[in-house]
Amino acid sequence: MKVALYARYSSDNQRDASIADQLRMCRLHAEKEGWQIVEEYSDHAISGSSLLRPGIQALIADATRGRFDLILSEAMDRLSRDQEDIAGIYKRMSYADVKIVTLSEGEITSLHVGLKGTMNALFLKDLADKTRRGQRGRVEAGKSGGGNAYGYDVVKQFAPNGEPIRGDxxxxxxxxxxxxxxxxxxxxxxxxxxxxxxxxxxxxxxxxxxxxxxxxxxxxxxxxxxxxxxxxxxxxxxxxxxxxxxxxxxxxxxxxxxxxxxxxxxxxxxxxxxxxxxxxxxxxxxxxxxxxxxxxxxxxPALVNTRRRPKYLFSGLTKCACCGGGYSAISATHIGCSTARNKGTCDNRVNIRRDELESRVLNALRSRMLDPKIFAEFCDAYTKEINRLRMESSAHINRAKAEIEKIDKEEQRLMDLYLKEAISIEAVKQRGDQLKARKAELTDFLATATEPPPLLHLSMALEYRKRVQELYETLQSDNEDNRIAAAGVIRSLIEDIVLTPVDGKIEIDVRGDLAGILTIAAQTKNPAGGRGDAQVKMVAGAGFEPAAFRL
Known part of the structure; x- marks a missing residue:
């Protein structure tokens, strides 16, 4: 029996020795039972009210991979004190055929999960109530209810019995x-x-x-x-x-x-x-x-929490290369590094006119996107990625279809065995229910599975160039609605615009998603098909630069 050990303590008031003590007792129990310990997991000074703990997450991941057959811990509340979380752990371990054993409760069953989980949840609520009562009492005594504020020091002192006096x-x-x-x-x-x-x-x-x-x-x-x-x-x-x-x-x-x-x-x-x-x-x-x-x-006040359309074309996309902060308006016409002006911790004081930035980026997008060499290089990388996705998607779909055919044959074989009285009705029902559940799972997968994305059409290059030119011209038009729509499309293709001061001037690096324009072009050729799933994020890297360029 391969076993994994888990230990946890919840607060800084406890000590690392608690982990060592828990693991030591678990080792003694495993040795007594003749179990082989394959791994030990632990979480230090982390509450059991959440599963966002590195140790428990690693334990669950390794269990689902079949690394061990049993989890051993001091008590169930070491795994979790949250009723929903402990039920989820138990459900996942049951699916992975991994047993849970604790020194306090023995082998964990659904009964333990229900009763003990409720008790642990009540313990957390009672602990929170007691903590709040203590905080309220300190405040009413003229002491801090918790935490510390700028301008004050925490006074550490102890009562005659050695207990810390809190709140001073x-x-x-x-x-x-x-x-x-x-x-x-x-x-x-x-x-x-x-x-x-x-x-x-x-x-x-x-x-x-x-x-x-x-x-x-x-x-x-x-x-x-x-x-x-x-x-x-x-x-x-x-x-x-x-x-x-x-x-x-x-x-x-x-x-x-x-x-x-x-x-x-x-x-x-x-x-x-x-x-x-x-x-x-x-x-x-x-x-x-x-x-x-x-x-x-x-x-x-009525609109404080609503999303507003960006006031300018590239609002929120411009970043300072020196500090990583955003560029924002410093006057009606210029933008500059926000960190340099708001905090004074960045030395970048070089500004740029907003209209100059927009003009340079738009002209560069148009010229770079229409460059035949760049388009050919991009299409080559895009096609390779699409082919990889096609192969993966087709393989999953074909496997599911093949398994459904096998299930149909096995259901027929079960019926034949029952008619020949070679198998009992209970066995037929038990196995039939399993097959039915698996078939329903596969059918749901096929119903929602994405069909393999199409390859690039031979005329895509012409359509692509046409759409880029249309976007540029629409942004220059007098129709406000069309400009807003075109601006949204352009923003969706840009990840960020990095501004670097060089000798008193600004260099502009644009990083974005050129694959998006292919999707837009494809949708105009086949609107009903909706090729949004064909979009692939292409990131600049060695040997492939179209997704990022400097103006």
Whole structure:
């Protein structure tokens, strides 16, 4: 019996020795049973409420590949405390014919999964409730409910019984001076961007230890985050402003606001850094900025979370080669590196006119796309990739069809054996159900399988050149709707535009998806066929350069 061992502990408050202890006990049990240990998996300081753990993911992957026959762990809650996740692990292991055995529960069955899984889920909820009760108690006692804010140090001290005393904070004099400076500068009329640039130039580290950004200072007034919105600076603790819910698909926590009636507010005068006059001056300016934005139509609250069409042709696609940040508007006509202006951590101060950028890129796209040599080279690589996909797709479809034919023959053979009384009705039913399930699975696959993409038509080159010319001409037309549609097509073919400063001028590198234009050309020749599946992303590499070029 080949066996894999798994161990886990959940928080930094525990220790690596816990992993060693769990594995040691599992080894003793495996030795007693005469099992052969083929691998040991572990996760250190990771909660069992999620499967987003490297150790458990490697365990599941190796189990499905048949590397071992049994999983041995200290207890079922080491594998997972989430009811849905433990049921999923059990289901996958049953399919892979891998047993799960724990030192606490023995061999895991569906009964264990149901009862123990519910108990573990209740344990997590109870633990969360107790944690929140403890946090609330600390806040009501004038202490921090958790985490730390810029401007304060965590005070580490212990009770007479050795238990840590949590929630105490002390003002960090240096960081407090930075907080006062930020508030004074903002109240005096400086923008958050200008404040961030000045702090970065002086080498003052941000709360995360990196560079300051204007969002770190501005934050979100409704959520109470950001330097300018932290009420702890005026000696007021606000807790339970928001709650966090874990996304079941990604495992990431998402913030959700709580109603104001659920907030817990407590005065903490010993944590005050700012006087009320300075705080109120900043709040008045924030309120004035919000009103001005709404009045000018720059912000419509009803449209905050809706996707907007890019204002300019290449909005969001331009990037600085020096820092990787985006290029954005610095005036009505020019764009420049956002990082250089917002944070001051990039030295690229070379700008370019927006209309010049668009003209150079469009003219280059047209000339490069219509170059016969480039098109021939691209078509050669494209055809090779399409042929590979055709072979893979055809092989899967043909195998499925062949297996369905075998299932039909076996079903007939079972019926013949039953009629000859060579097999019982129970055996026929059991095997018949298995065949029926497999046949349904294969039929579903064939119903959704993509047919092999077509090869390039002989006249594709002419159609391709025609479509590129049409796109270019449409962008120059007076018809707004046609221009918007053509702009969308052009944007879909470009991955990004990298701008590099060279001797005071800008060099432009365009990277994109030339295969997309073949799809567009193919759709015009056979609209009903819809050859969108034929699109293949071609990336520039050795010996193949059409997907990226420099202007």
């Amino acid at each position: 904070r002390a003002i960090n004099a240096h960081e407090a001076d930075v907080v006062r400076r930020i508030f004074r500068d903002y109240a005096a009329g400086k923008s958050a961007k200008a404040i961030a640039v000045a702090l970065n130039k002086e080498g003052i580290p941000a709360p995360t230890g990196g560079a300051w950004g204007f969002s770190t200072i501005n934050g979100n007034p409704k959520r109470g985050n950001g330097i300018l919105n932290n009420e702890m600076y005026i000696g007021r603790l606000v807790w339970n402003r928001q709650r966090f819910i874990k996304d079941p698909d990604t495992g990431k926590r998402q913030a959700r606001p709580n109603p104001e009636s659920d907030w817990v507010i407590q005065d903490a005068p010993d944590l005050r850094i700012l006087d009320d006059a300075l705080w109120n001056a900043v709040k008045e300016r924030q309120k004035g900025n919000a009103i001005a934005q709404d009045t000018d139509g720059l912000k419509d």
